Amino acid sequence: MIFDILTIFPDFFRSPLREGVLHRGIEAGLISVNPVNLRDFTSDRHRTTDDRPFGGGEGMVMKPEPILRALESLQISPSDAKVILMSPRGRVFDQSIAQELAEQGRLVIICGRYEGIDQRISDHCVDMELSIGDYILSGGEVAALVVMEAVCRLVPGVLGCGDSARNDSFSNGILEHPHYTRPRSFRGWEVPQVLLSGDHAAIAKWRRREALRVTMCRRPDLLERARLDPEDLKLLDELREEKH
Ligand code: SAH
Secondary structure: OEEEEEEOOHHHHOOHHHOHHHHHHHHOOOOEEEEEEHHHHOOOOOOOOEEOOOOOOOOOEEOHHHHHHHHHHOOOOOOOOEEEEEEEEEEEOOHHHHHHHHOOOEEEEEOOEOOOEOHHHHHHHOOEEEEOOOOOOOEOHHHHHHHHHHHHOOOOOOOOOHHHHHOOOOOOOOOOOOOOOOOOEEOOEEOOHHHHOOOHHHHHHHHHHHHHHHHHHHOHHHHHHOOOOHHHHHHHHHHHHHHO
Protein backbone atom coordinates (compact mmCIF):
# COMPACT_ATOMS: atom_id res chain seq x y z
CA MET A 1 0.00 0.00 0.00
CA ILE A 2 1.40 3.37 -0.99
CA PHE A 3 0.35 6.56 0.79
CA ASP A 4 1.26 9.86 -0.89
CA ILE A 5 0.64 12.75 1.49
CA LEU A 6 0.38 16.23 -0.04
CA THR A 7 1.25 18.75 2.66
CA ILE A 8 3.12 21.97 3.38
CA PHE A 9 4.60 20.26 6.46
CA PRO A 10 6.25 17.03 5.22
CA ASP A 11 8.46 16.86 8.34
CA PHE A 12 5.37 16.48 10.45
CA PHE A 13 5.34 12.78 9.48
CA ARG A 14 8.94 11.99 10.43
CA SER A 15 8.54 10.81 13.98
CA PRO A 16 5.19 8.97 13.60
CA LEU A 17 6.65 6.97 10.71
CA ARG A 18 9.55 5.84 12.86
CA GLU A 19 7.39 4.28 15.59
CA GLY A 20 5.07 1.33 16.08
CA VAL A 21 2.88 -0.32 13.50
CA LEU A 22 3.48 2.22 10.72
CA HIS A 23 7.22 1.78 11.12
CA ARG A 24 6.95 -2.00 11.07
CA GLY A 25 4.77 -1.92 7.97
CA ILE A 26 7.35 0.26 6.22
CA GLU A 27 10.28 -1.90 7.33
CA ALA A 28 8.52 -5.02 6.10
CA GLY A 29 7.95 -3.37 2.71
CA LEU A 30 4.17 -3.72 3.09
CA ILE A 31 3.48 -0.02 3.11
CA SER A 32 5.32 2.98 1.85
CA VAL A 33 4.67 6.59 2.80
CA ASN A 34 5.68 9.40 0.52
CA PRO A 35 5.24 12.90 1.99
CA VAL A 36 5.07 15.39 -0.91
CA ASN A 37 5.99 18.99 -0.12
CA LEU A 38 3.48 21.26 -1.85
CA ARG A 39 6.02 24.08 -1.77
CA ASP A 40 8.11 22.14 -4.30
CA PHE A 41 5.29 22.71 -6.79
CA THR A 42 5.07 26.51 -6.52
CA SER A 43 6.56 28.85 -9.09
CA ASP A 44 7.25 32.05 -7.15
CA ARG A 45 10.31 33.05 -5.13
CA HIS A 46 8.45 32.79 -1.81
CA ARG A 47 7.06 29.33 -2.61
CA THR A 48 3.53 30.54 -1.85
CA THR A 49 0.82 27.93 -1.40
CA ASP A 50 -2.03 30.17 -0.17
CA ASP A 51 -3.81 33.34 -1.18
CA ARG A 52 -6.68 35.61 -0.09
CA PRO A 53 -10.23 34.37 -0.65
CA PHE A 54 -12.27 35.72 -3.54
CA GLY A 55 -15.26 37.54 -2.13
CA GLY A 56 -13.28 38.77 0.83
CA GLY A 57 -13.35 37.63 4.44
CA GLU A 58 -10.90 36.28 6.95
CA GLY A 59 -8.15 33.77 6.45
CA MET A 60 -6.27 32.34 3.51
CA VAL A 61 -7.12 29.63 1.01
CA MET A 62 -4.72 27.04 -0.43
CA LYS A 63 -4.04 27.78 -4.06
CA PRO A 64 -5.07 25.15 -6.63
CA GLU A 65 -1.91 25.15 -8.81
CA PRO A 66 0.61 23.59 -6.38
CA ILE A 67 -1.88 20.88 -5.43
CA LEU A 68 -2.68 19.99 -9.04
CA ARG A 69 0.98 20.01 -10.03
CA ALA A 70 1.85 17.77 -7.10
CA LEU A 71 -0.94 15.37 -8.09
CA GLU A 72 0.25 15.35 -11.70
CA SER A 73 3.81 14.63 -10.60
CA LEU A 74 2.61 11.35 -9.10
CA GLN A 75 1.49 10.17 -12.56
CA ILE A 76 -1.35 8.10 -11.23
CA SER A 77 -4.41 7.03 -13.17
CA PRO A 78 -7.83 6.87 -11.48
CA SER A 79 -7.68 3.08 -11.47
CA ASP A 80 -4.45 2.85 -9.42
CA ALA A 81 -5.23 5.30 -6.62
CA LYS A 82 -7.92 7.07 -4.68
CA VAL A 83 -7.42 10.77 -4.01
CA ILE A 84 -8.66 11.77 -0.57
CA LEU A 85 -9.05 15.26 0.82
CA MET A 86 -9.02 15.64 4.59
CA SER A 87 -11.86 18.01 5.42
CA PRO A 88 -14.35 18.60 8.23
CA ARG A 89 -17.02 18.56 5.53
CA GLY A 90 -16.19 14.99 4.48
CA ARG A 91 -17.68 11.58 5.26
CA VAL A 92 -16.93 10.78 8.88
CA PHE A 93 -14.11 8.23 8.92
CA ASP A 94 -14.87 4.89 10.59
CA GLN A 95 -13.71 1.27 10.59
CA SER A 96 -15.78 0.33 7.54
CA ILE A 97 -14.20 3.13 5.50
CA ALA A 98 -10.77 2.01 6.78
CA GLN A 99 -11.58 -1.49 5.53
CA GLU A 100 -12.69 -0.16 2.15
CA LEU A 101 -9.48 1.89 1.81
CA ALA A 102 -7.24 -1.01 2.87
CA GLU A 103 -8.33 -2.79 -0.30
CA GLN A 104 -6.80 -0.05 -2.47
CA GLY A 105 -3.21 -0.22 -3.65
CA ARG A 106 -2.49 3.47 -3.33
CA LEU A 107 -4.02 6.42 -1.46
CA VAL A 108 -3.18 10.04 -2.13
CA ILE A 109 -4.11 12.21 0.85
CA ILE A 110 -4.34 15.99 0.55
CA CYS A 111 -3.86 17.92 3.80
CA GLY A 112 -5.50 21.34 3.94
CA ARG A 113 -4.35 24.28 6.07
CA TYR A 114 -5.75 27.77 6.73
CA GLU A 115 -9.42 27.97 5.65
CA GLY A 116 -8.99 24.92 3.45
CA ILE A 117 -8.24 24.38 -0.24
CA ASP A 118 -9.68 25.95 -3.41
CA GLN A 119 -13.00 24.20 -4.08
CA ARG A 120 -12.07 23.46 -7.72
CA ILE A 121 -9.50 20.88 -6.59
CA SER A 122 -12.14 19.20 -4.52
CA ASP A 123 -14.63 19.29 -7.41
CA HIS A 124 -12.32 18.00 -10.13
CA CYS A 125 -9.46 16.03 -8.58
CA VAL A 126 -10.72 14.40 -5.38
CA ASP A 127 -12.49 11.02 -5.10
CA MET A 128 -13.48 11.28 -1.45
CA GLU A 129 -13.49 13.89 1.31
CA LEU A 130 -12.91 12.46 4.77
CA SER A 131 -13.43 14.01 8.18
CA ILE A 132 -12.10 12.44 11.38
CA GLY A 133 -14.86 13.94 13.50
CA ASP A 134 -16.97 16.98 14.22
CA TYR A 135 -14.27 19.37 15.35
CA ILE A 136 -11.83 21.68 13.58
CA LEU A 137 -8.10 20.96 13.45
CA SER A 138 -5.59 23.48 12.16
CA GLY A 139 -4.50 21.19 9.36
CA GLY A 140 -5.13 17.86 7.68
CA GLU A 141 -1.82 16.27 8.77
CA VAL A 142 -3.06 14.81 12.07
CA ALA A 143 -6.21 13.60 10.30
CA ALA A 144 -4.11 11.98 7.54
CA LEU A 145 -2.09 10.16 10.19
CA VAL A 146 -5.28 8.88 11.78
CA VAL A 147 -6.45 7.49 8.45
CA MET A 148 -3.04 6.00 7.63
CA GLU A 149 -2.70 4.31 10.99
CA ALA A 150 -6.20 2.81 10.88
CA VAL A 151 -5.80 1.61 7.28
CA CYS A 152 -2.28 0.30 7.70
CA ARG A 153 -3.35 -2.08 10.52
CA LEU A 154 -5.69 -3.75 8.04
CA VAL A 155 -3.12 -4.33 5.32
CA PRO A 156 -2.45 -8.09 5.43
CA GLY A 157 0.78 -8.93 7.26
CA VAL A 158 1.26 -5.54 8.95
CA LEU A 159 0.05 -6.72 12.36
CA GLY A 160 2.04 -9.50 13.97
CA CYS A 161 -1.02 -11.56 14.76
CA GLY A 162 -3.93 -11.50 12.32
CA ASP A 163 -6.42 -12.06 15.08
CA SER A 164 -5.71 -8.84 16.91
CA ALA A 165 -7.32 -6.76 14.15
CA ARG A 166 -10.23 -9.15 13.72
CA ASN A 167 -11.32 -8.83 17.35
CA ASP A 168 -10.78 -5.08 17.67
CA SER A 169 -13.65 -2.83 18.64
CA PHE A 170 -15.84 -2.03 15.59
CA SER A 171 -14.38 -4.84 13.45
CA ASN A 172 -17.41 -6.97 14.14
CA GLY A 173 -19.74 -4.09 14.78
CA ILE A 174 -19.43 -3.86 18.57
CA LEU A 175 -16.88 -2.70 21.16
CA GLU A 176 -14.23 -5.11 22.37
CA HIS A 177 -14.24 -7.03 25.67
CA PRO A 178 -11.84 -5.90 28.46
CA HIS A 179 -8.28 -7.24 28.70
CA TYR A 180 -6.21 -8.29 31.73
CA THR A 181 -2.60 -9.34 32.18
CA ARG A 182 -0.35 -10.36 35.08
CA PRO A 183 -0.33 -10.06 38.04
CA ARG A 184 -3.49 -11.95 38.94
CA SER A 185 -4.04 -9.81 41.97
CA PHE A 186 -2.91 -6.21 41.83
CA ARG A 187 -3.44 -3.97 44.88
CA GLY A 188 -6.29 -6.26 45.81
CA TRP A 189 -7.97 -5.89 42.40
CA GLU A 190 -8.59 -9.35 40.99
CA VAL A 191 -8.70 -10.68 37.45
CA PRO A 192 -12.11 -12.25 36.62
CA GLN A 193 -11.94 -15.90 37.70
CA VAL A 194 -13.15 -17.32 34.38
CA LEU A 195 -10.05 -16.01 32.57
CA LEU A 196 -7.87 -18.17 34.81
CA SER A 197 -10.00 -21.28 34.34
CA GLY A 198 -8.41 -22.59 31.13
CA ASP A 199 -11.95 -23.33 29.88
CA HIS A 200 -11.77 -21.85 26.38
CA ALA A 201 -15.49 -22.08 25.66
CA ALA A 202 -16.36 -20.34 28.93
CA ILE A 203 -13.75 -17.65 28.25
CA ALA A 204 -15.08 -17.02 24.74
CA LYS A 205 -18.61 -16.73 26.08
CA TRP A 206 -17.55 -14.37 28.88
CA ARG A 207 -15.68 -12.17 26.40
CA ARG A 208 -18.63 -11.98 24.04
CA ARG A 209 -20.94 -11.16 26.93
CA GLU A 210 -18.63 -8.39 28.21
CA ALA A 211 -18.26 -6.99 24.69
CA LEU A 212 -22.04 -6.86 24.40
CA ARG A 213 -22.31 -5.36 27.88
CA VAL A 214 -19.89 -2.48 27.22
CA THR A 215 -21.50 -1.81 23.84
CA MET A 216 -24.99 -1.80 25.37
CA CYS A 217 -23.90 0.65 28.09
CA ARG A 218 -21.68 2.98 26.08
CA ARG A 219 -22.69 2.70 22.44
CA PRO A 220 -26.22 1.31 22.12
CA ASP A 221 -26.32 2.85 18.61
CA LEU A 222 -23.78 0.23 17.46
CA LEU A 223 -25.98 -2.65 18.60
CA GLU A 224 -28.72 -1.58 16.23
CA ARG A 225 -26.41 -2.10 13.25
CA ALA A 226 -24.27 -5.00 14.54
CA ARG A 227 -24.45 -8.53 13.18
CA LEU A 228 -25.82 -10.48 16.14
CA ASP A 229 -26.62 -14.18 16.28
CA PRO A 230 -29.33 -15.82 18.43
CA GLU A 231 -26.78 -16.52 21.19
CA ASP A 232 -25.88 -12.79 21.29
CA LEU A 233 -29.55 -11.86 21.54
CA LYS A 234 -29.93 -14.25 24.46
CA LEU A 235 -26.90 -12.73 26.21
CA LEU A 236 -28.29 -9.25 25.62
CA ASP A 237 -31.60 -10.24 27.20
CA GLU A 238 -29.72 -11.53 30.25
CA LEU A 239 -27.69 -8.31 30.45
CA ARG A 240 -30.84 -6.19 30.27
CA GLU A 241 -32.40 -8.25 33.06
CA GLU A 242 -29.22 -7.83 35.13
CA LYS A 243 -29.30 -4.07 34.57
CA HIS A 244 -32.85 -3.81 35.85
N1 SAH B 1 -12.60 26.54 7.36
C1 SAH B 1 -12.75 25.14 7.36
C2 SAH B 1 -11.77 24.48 8.33
C3 SAH B 1 -10.37 24.52 7.86
S1 SAH B 1 -9.29 23.72 8.95
C4 SAH B 1 -14.18 24.76 7.75
O1 SAH B 1 -14.76 25.44 8.56
O2 SAH B 1 -14.68 23.74 7.27
C5 SAH B 1 -7.88 23.48 7.94
C6 SAH B 1 -7.68 22.10 7.38
O3 SAH B 1 -7.56 21.17 8.44
C7 SAH B 1 -8.79 21.56 6.50
O4 SAH B 1 -8.65 21.99 5.16
C8 SAH B 1 -8.62 20.06 6.62
O5 SAH B 1 -7.64 19.57 5.72
C9 SAH B 1 -8.08 19.91 8.03
N2 SAH B 1 -9.12 19.53 9.01
C10 SAH B 1 -9.62 20.29 10.00
N3 SAH B 1 -10.53 19.62 10.73
C11 SAH B 1 -10.61 18.40 10.18
C12 SAH B 1 -11.39 17.25 10.50
N4 SAH B 1 -12.26 17.24 11.48
N5 SAH B 1 -11.21 16.13 9.74
C13 SAH B 1 -10.33 16.14 8.71
N6 SAH B 1 -9.57 17.20 8.37
C14 SAH B 1 -9.70 18.33 9.09
